[in-house]
Amino acid sequence: MTSIALFTLTTTDPGDLGPLRTVLADKGCAPEDIVAVIGKTEGNGCVNDFSRGLSAAVWEPRLPAGAVTVFSGGTEGVLSPHVNLFVRDERDHPGFDRGLVAAAGRTRVLQPHEIGREAQLDAVTETVGTLRAELGVSPGDIHLVVVKCPLLTSDKIAEIRSRGEVPVCTDTYESMARSRAASALGVAAALGECDRPRALRALAGAEPVHSARASTSAGAELADCHIMLIAESAAVSNPLRAVHGSMADALDLAAVTALLDRIRAQGGAVRQIFAKAEADPSGTVRGLRHTMSTDSDLHSTRHARAAVGGLLSALKGDGAVYVSGGAEHQGPPGGGSIAIIYELPRPDEDGMP
Amino acid sequence: MTSIALFTLTTTDPGDLGPLRTVLADKGCAPEDIVAVIGKTEGNGCVNDFSRGLSAAVWEPRLPAGAVTVFSGGTEGVLSPHVNLFVRDERDHPGFDRGLVAAAGRTRVLQPHEIGREAQLDAVTETVGTLRAELGVSPGDIHLVVVKCPLLTSDKIAEIRSRGEVPVCTDTYESMARSRAASALGVAAALGECDRPRALRALAGAEPVHSARASTSAGAELADCHIMLIAESAAVSNPLRAVHGSMADALDLAAVTALLDRIRAQGGAVRQIFAKAEADPSGTVRGLRHTMSTDSDLHSTRHARAAVGGLLSALKGDGAVYVSGGAEHQGPPGGGSIAIIYELPRPDEDGMP
Amino acid sequence: MTSIALFTLTTTDPGDLGPLRTVLADKGCAPEDIVAVIGKTEGNGCVNDFSRGLSAAVWEPRLPAGAVTVFSGGTEGVLSPHVNLFVRDERDHPGFDRGLVAAAGRTRVLQPHEIGREAQLDAVTETVGTLRAELGVSPGDIHLVVVKCPLLTSDKIAEIRSRGEVPVCTDTYESMARSRAASALGVAAALGECDRPRALRALAGAEPVHSARASTSAGAELADCHIMLIAESAAVSNPLRAVHGSMADALDLAAVTALLDRIRAQGGAVRQIFAKAEADPSGTVRGLRHTMSTDSDLHSTRHARAAVGGLLSALKGDGAVYVSGGAEHQGPPGGGSIAIIYELPRPDEDGMP
Amino acid sequence: MTSIALFTLTTTDPGDLGPLRTVLADKGCAPEDIVAVIGKTEGNGCVNDFSRGLSAAVWEPRLPAGAVTVFSGGTEGVLSPHVNLFVRDERDHPGFDRGLVAAAGRTRVLQPHEIGREAQLDAVTETVGTLRAELGVSPGDIHLVVVKCPLLTSDKIAEIRSRGEVPVCTDTYESMARSRAASALGVAAALGECDRPRALRALAGAEPVHSARASTSAGAELADCHIMLIAESAAVSNPLRAVHGSMADALDLAAVTALLDRIRAQGGAVRQIFAKAEADPSGTVRGLRHTMSTDSDLHSTRHARAAVGGLLSALKGDGAVYVSGGAEHQGPPGGGSIAIIYELPRPDEDGMP
Secondary structure (H helix, E strand, C coil): CCEEEEEEEECCCCCCCHHHHHHHHHCCCCHHHEEEEEEEECCCCCCCCHHHHHHHHHHHHHCCCCCEEEEEECCCCCCCCEEEEEEECCCCCCCCCCEEEEEEEECCCCCHHHCCCHHHHHHHHHHHHHHHHHHCCCHHHEEEEEEEEECCCHHHHHHHHHCCCCCCCCCHHHHHHHHHHHHHHHHHHHCCCCCHHHHHHHHCCCCCCCECCEEEEEECCCCCCEEEEEEEECCCCCCEEEEEEEECCCCCHHHHHHHHHHHHHCCCEEEEEEEEECCCCCCEECCEECCCCCCCCCCHHHHHHHHHHHHHHHHHCCCCCEEEECCCCECCCCCEEEEEEEECCCHHHHCCC | CCEEEEEEEECCCCCCCHHHHHHHHCCCCCHHHEEEEEEEECCCCCCCCHHHHHHHHHHHHHCCCCCEEEEEECCCCCCCCEEEEEEECCCCCCCCCCEEEEEEEECCCCCHHHCCCHHHHHHHHHHHHHHHHHHCCCHHHEEEEEEEEECCCHHHHHHHHHCCCCCCCCCHHHHHHHHHHHHHHHHHHHCCCCCHHHHHHHHCCCCCCCECCEEEEEECCCCCCEEEEEEEECCCCCCEEEEEEEECCCCCHHHHHHHHHHHHHCCCEEEEEEEEECCCCCCEECCEECCCCCCCCCCHHHHHHHHHHHHHHHHHCCCCCEEEECCCCECCCCCEEEEEEEECCCHHHHCCC | CCEEEEEEEECCCCCCCHHHHHHHHCCCCCHHHEEEEEEEECCCCCCCCHHHHHHHHHHHHHCCCCCEEEEEECCCCCCCCEEEEEEECCCCCCCCCCEEEEEEEECCCCCHHHCCCHHHHHHHHHHHHHHHHHHCCCHHHEEEEEEEEECCCHHHHHHHHHCCCCCCCCCHHHHHHHHHHHHHHHHHHHCCCCCHHHHHHHHCCCCCCCECCEEEEEECCCCCCEEEEEEEECCCCCCEEEEEEEECCCCCHHHHHHHHHHHHHCCCEEEEEEEEECCCCCCEECCEECCCCCCCCCCHHHHHHHHHHHHHHHHHCCCCCEEEECCCCECCCCCEEEEEEEECCCHHHHCCC | CCEEEEEEEECCCCCCCHHHHHHHHCCCCCHHHEEEEEEEECCCCCCCCHHHHHHHHHHHHHCCCCCEEEEEECCCCCCCCEEEEEEECCCCCCCCCCEEEEEEEECCCCCHHHCCCHHHHHHHHHHHHHHHHHHCCCHHHEEEEEEEEECCCHHHHHHHHHCCCCCCCCCHHHHHHHHHHHHHHHHHHHCCCCCHHHHHHHHCCCCCCCECCEEEEEECCCCCCEEEEEEEECCCCCCEEEEEEEECCCCCHHHHHHHHHHHHHCCCEEEEEEEEECCCCCCEECCEECCCCCCCCCCHHHHHHHHHHHHHHHHHCCCCCEEEECCCCECCCCCEEEEEEEECCCHHHHCCC
16 A cells, blocks of 8 residues: 655646656655656547657656556647656655555556457456555545556457457447446446446446546557556545545536535645546537537547536646546546545644644 | 617527527517527638538528628537527516617628738727617627628638738638737727727737727638627616626636626526637646647637636536637637626516616 | 530539539520539538538529439548539530430438438439439449438437437447448449349448449438439430449559540540549558548548549549548448549541541 | 668557568668668647657667658558668669768757748758768759758747747747748758758748758657758669659649659669648649638648648559658649659669669
8 A cells, every 4th residue: 555645747748757857856756656647648639649659658668667657638728738646655744644545557468359348347347456455445445546448440450350350349439438438347346336247238338337436548559458546545644635526417517516615625725636528428418419429520539628628627727637538437428527636734734634 | 779688599500590480489579670690600610610601691691681690610518509699679678777789780891901900900990889879888888799700711812912912811720810800909999998009009919908898700701790789778678787807818717707796696697608718829828838729630719619618618507608719809818808698587576676 | 314514613612603603604504404413512521511511501492303412521632622513415416326314313301210221222222213214224324323311410319319219320420431331232232233132231241242333422411312323325415425433442543544544545535533432441551551540630531532532633634523532332442433424525526426 | 971771661650660670680780770760650740740759759769879760740541651761771782883872960959939940941051061061972963851840839939939039930830831941941052952042032932942852841859950861872882763853733643754754764663752742822723722721620731641642652552652741942832842762673683774
């Protein structure tokens, strides 16, 4: 179990390692303390988003063996490209009776034909279970599970066919949705939000199941799944805490306000928001037609990130918010899971924690 | 001076005349009562947005001679395509000592080489002045001036050159910004927000001038400027009122909340929000880098509409909000003008207006 | 059976009726002589292409009852927006023993759940059969069958679901491919290129069947299918002729050259090329990877039109070529059907036909 | 002076180093023999094309000190992502009395305010001069000068302004054109295609000057200019030769055919085509309107690459062609420079060279 600190730092471009220099030089961290780098990069967030690949190429050689990267493309609108560095925090934080912990790991490499299917779901469930055990927390203590998972390119589809297998779908953009869905349902099963048979039925489109804590995104830059868990634990002490919930739709200001109110009631300061967003599959939001799913110039995930990012950035007060598009089984249809990490005031500042 | 009612109705596509049928059949309006149709259509809002042209082609033959259309393209994110019908309201509204009035008109046809230049600025100033005189209101009574103005296509640029003239710019997308700027400064001069010499210096980039009441957008589907004024007048009585202001940047929730608080303090219900939005020309929002101006796949106006639309739709509670992209001289740089039309409760419902 | 003349005229924008004025005023045609308007408009050629809708809105009220319009969006690269007007030609053309004839018609309105399915295939087969009978030609005389067919929007998908039906697919862009496929196989069955059971198996993905004469495209602007047939007939005499074939892939210069050589051997002059193009579904062209199917910013049909349009325009010598994207069952996978209309020299010019 | 071999190898993605492994393992090359890597990557070829940055990030650490990379983004249509490896060739090629040579180098780092201006032009001229001297060839021996040069991002524009300087333009996409122009005119001056004063007037838009041998492209991934020269020299012997010329417009099949005929007349086999392409700034191609400059969804350079790539790939027989978009001062307006590298048959195969 690893007590963590969080550093959110903007980048000048996807190849910018400035944030790494900052935490090593100014924050007193060592490279081996880095648990995970969860970043927003400025590509289209879709199949041919090489901003993710560029970030992975420059960051991964500099991270310790167990650490993972998750780069989520798409900083539409006011969103600002940034990285969230989750770093082991061995400092003493007197007065806190608990704190945030994190663990990171990878599934096995998935074969192309496994993407978006039961095999991926199971691999995610297994790794989430392992990481939870490492942290020594119960499922209820977990606020956020971030997963980066593979997608199908034309090459992978050809490879599947050459083996006589059938790909989960033949549209490369759609494969991202299938992969996100399998990962999200793997998380849901691991956290007990549903059992495995129900997760499988949901993957087949036969059940409405969602996780309020999964945040999954897909990319061409990896072949396994990268996973990070965030939980609260009484075994550590630090000032970080988290809350989570779901937005019912992209206009669900009330859900966000309710979470922020809980934070403010504790005197907490918002450190980061992790939200999923998607175009409502009904074609409408609160009964009014949206055009995200009929816009052939701009994929719906880009629309959704821009809109929900506009709202959450205004609420946070800056654009360095982690909003990821495509929320299959992550929050209700048309909505999305949301987790907020916040920092409590130091007890010695006001006499009580 | 025309007392007005406002009907905001969604459309099924840019060629949908359902809203016209609704106001004629269900609302008891006559075609000759229509003053203006101010709509959001679902194109890209840029040079080749033919959704605007389609809407103009189906609506204009059905409107009375003096009415104008303003179709603003771009319903990114949660924005919902809709029309705002401003219709003469001759009903009796006892208990109201004032009300909203509207007037609409057109400038002369602008020659292509005049677009984005002094001639356009002056034409707008003149027409706004004429419309204000028609309404019999003072500049301070005016809350909103919506302008639709022409842009430069490749054909128009070639035509300018064939006459030995020089176009204001040679990039067709940039010509939209130049045209919006000239129109906005024409409004500013007409409303006394600045004098004409200062407006001209601003057009040349030498002065920071903006109007908090101008909302201008450009399109290839017209050659003159269509203009609508909204004002409050004590010469009519109806339950509609308006407030206006500026967002300092795309995250300026406080500015919007302040306007909404003024409305709520009067017991008013929001009927429509008219907002301008743009990518901050500094390349940052509140000090953090945005990517709207370096995204070569998606023009900055699309980004800006999506983000500010996400915020304002959540605040309004639905996506039928009029957010228009490209706010040159309409609110401060990176921000935008905003006007909210609201409806007061009927005095007989609670005993007082 | 209608002897036809062909006028190919460029447009200044999708709402431009200049070509209509030209044929009526300069070419001596009467409005009732127009059989079909087959145009390329400058939208994205995808779901939200309102350039097609704008063209349909301005042209259709001006055409005789039996005429059809087919507007195919997408003039990427050097392609030039234009219309091909097929007009009844009652002039005397001495010395020609045969000529081109055309017929046009519509299927019944298709219900949304029928799109991309057997019902659409059968409706197209039936109408093509009726039109062929009208022309009095055999299937082998037919060189080109142009079909415009509907697609699924978010609204239509919602409508299907509200009736308890299942749409052929839920991605609006993919629905265009499904609709094109059903239309193309309907043509193939009607022309005897395959029998109906085989066409149905092909629609289900179980058989490789294609028509070398079908050119089908989908749009949101119609609910039935518009169909035009071009054939050669000995019952009329005019200088127009046609050849058709298939490009095996987007680089198949040899196939085009072979057709052009046949035309040149007769002293003919190319009047228009009608070609289909698509991204090779294998992800490669002649063994080398292409990126058309992994580009999430730009749909593959836009890529394909631009590339094949670049080749065919250079061969024709100008960009007013009809290249349509998405060639499901129209030519072999990755290739496309191609028909060229040409004009023979007047016999009295060189003493022989 | 370096006798060279050319290996053109496709890539599986922008981070693919397979071609490096191939030349080292299969072709017997040593890393220090690599002179230049000139690749086409699959991004949008515009400002936010991180495919170029990813390729640079993986290739540059593996190249010898003097080598340069030039990654040109954009493989629209049938173009296939690939790299052209120019490698020192020390093999004996008996029977050839001359051969191709190459040299590569970099200018000094350009300050952001220098981009697109005289300082960049002069820096390119100087480096081209130095490289030519290294090769010991006269300007007339040079067939191709490939330049990769920087562009302006929002950050760089802000940096310029913070120093009280004025950027050459404020639109980031336009800055690519300005940078390409300065580089091309620097090449023209170095090769004696014009003198420096005329090059400067051309940069200011006052003179029509172009180079038939410059191929320049811009990117955010570098701050200096990378330059490679290809020339023929009698001081080496190898089977490679080159021809160059200009396409007058995007349909100029005749110009390409003339070059290919010269190659065929010598029994040569085409090895690679390096071509520039652009949207004709007149808005028309051969008098017919194109829509490349009014398409706000898709920048004109993407259109132009797709179209000219479609033509040249068909002529070459595969899509691994180097077509780069934006041909300011590289060939005549609307056209582009074109160089073809070919290989002569071995003299011992047919008895004569």
